[in-house]
Amino acid sequence: MYASRSEEFRLYVIADTHLGTRHSDEAKLRQIVKEIESDSHNYWVGLGDYGEYINTTDPRFDPRELASWLFGGEQLADIGRAESERFIETMSPVKERCLALVRGNHEDAILKHSDHDVYARIIDGLANGHPLRLDHSGFLTWRFERQGGSVWSLRMYLTHGSGGGQSGGNTGNKLEKMVRDHDNVQIVMMGHHHDPDHKPFAKLRPGRKHARLVTVEAISAPALTGYMSYAQAKDARPRPTGYVVIAVTPDKRRLGVTMHS
Numbered sequence: 001m002y003a004s005r006s007e008e009f010r011l012y013v014i015a016d017t018h019l020g021t022r023h024s025d026e027a028k029l030r031q032i033v034k035e036i037e038s039d040s041h042n043y044w045v046g047l048g049d050y051g052e053y054i055n056t057t058d059p060r061f062d063p064r065e066l067a068s069w070l071f072g073g074e075q076l077a078d079i080g081r082a083e084s085e086r087f088i089e090t091m092s093p094v095k096e097r098c099l100a101l102v103r104g105n106h107e108d109a110i111l112k113h114s115d116h117d118v119y120a121r122i123i124d125g126l127a128n129g130h131p132l133r134l135d136h137s138g139f140l141t142w143r144f145e146r147q148g149g150s151v152w153s154l155r156m157y158l159t160h161g162s163g164g165g166q167s168g169g170n171t172g173n174k175l176e177k178m179v180r181d182h183d184n185v186q187i188v189m190m191g192h193h194h195d196p197d198h199k200p201f202a203k204l205r206p207g208r209k210h211a212r213l214v215t216v217e218a219i220s221a222p223a224l225t226g227y228m229s230y231a232q233a234k235d236a237r238p239r240p241t242g243y244v245v246i247a248v249t250p251d252k253r254r255l256g257v258t259m260h261s
């Protein structure tokens with residue numbers, strides 16, 4: 001519910017924080033939390049891989065990659081718990097403004113190889129009465145109602161994303177596929193690739209008399225973690241870290257997408 005025609009809301013997209021690796025940009029994450037907190041029109045969604053979730057029994061475990069706060073007996077004994085609690089604690093000040101949380105492949109991997117359901121722990125820890133749980137992917141409808149005025153629903157498709165691919169065209173192809181595969185949404189977004197990209201696509205939609213051109217904003221969100229050693233070992237290209245802010249003016253039905261790095 002909002003009052004004025006010029007009111008603007010903002011949706012912060014937080015992806016691939018990978019808490020627990022020393023490359024995770026926790027300072028930037030805390031700064032984003034402060035920014036979200038500063039205005040009641042700010043909301044956020046999470047696109048998965050909240051923690052790195054590589055515990056001591058995992059063949060990928062490398063002590064050189066750990067964040068310093070994991071070097072305690074309690075933390076090392078249960079890395080899944082420590083990293084989930086860190087994410088919950090960091091995001092708690094803006095818990096009420098969370099609209100959805102998808103599950104990343106790092107949350108999947110620790111559940112497959114141990115019995116830690118870290119995604120369920122995060123969903124419980126940030127529970128706010130909204131149905132936050134989208135699992136790997138799903139739709140989110142954000143409904144805006146002006147006092148005594150119009151109602152508008154902004155529909156989005158959110159996914160963690162999947163697959164590798166180092167070529168420059170890979171991310172663009174994935175964005176195009178997301179737009180093609182999902183109808184009646186104004187925004188599609190993915191994380192996982194750590195490869196910031198934003199492209200508006202046009203689609204034709206039949207109307208009563210004429211076909212209408214609709215725009216779909218396709219977003220690949222940057223990660224909030226830097227160049228990890230395993231990416232370097234595979235000669236992956238380094239990519240900028242950051243986050244996305246989607247500005248929404250419901251009365252004008254206007255969207256503006258900004259990449260922050």
Ligand SMILES: [Fe+2]
Binds near residue numbers: 049104105106192193
């Ligand atoms: Fe991922």
